[in-house]
Amino acid sequence: MGIQDLIEGKKEWRAHQARVKALPPDYRIVYKEMQKYFFKVGPVDLPDGPLLPGIVDFFEEGVAAGKGVLELIGEDVAAFCDGLIKESRTNADVIQESLAGKRGPAGT
Known part of the structure; x- marks a missing residue:
């Protein structure tokens, strides 16, 4: 990854953050909690993948439709997040694979 890629990535992240800041307060709170959750357990491709921008798109559509954030995702935010990454x-998974590789055959 070259310096130009880093600069471009930073520009994209700032634009993404500006979109998040433009959301209503309840949407921003839920987005931030989802983001924390995804950074802890989330997909390996989270930084470069379409998940976070897709959530902002979804939230912007919900705002435009006049819906509350919990109307869109339901009361259980973690379950909604898990549903988004269930196939990712x-x-x-990376940690489990790493530990499995260190054990050796038959748990030795």
Whole structure:
């Protein structure tokens, strides 16, 4: 990854953050909690993937439709997050694979 890629990535992240800041307060709170959750357990491709921008798109559509954030995602935010990443390789998967590789055959 070259310096130009880093600069471009930083510009994209700032634009993304500006979109988040433009959301109503309840949407921003839920987005920030989802973001924390995804950074802990989320998909390996989170920084470069379409998940976070897709959530902002979804939230912007909900705002435009006049819906509350919990009307869109339901009361259980973690379950909603889990549903979004159920088919993705997560950080937990990477750790489990790493530990499995260190054990050796038959748990020795």
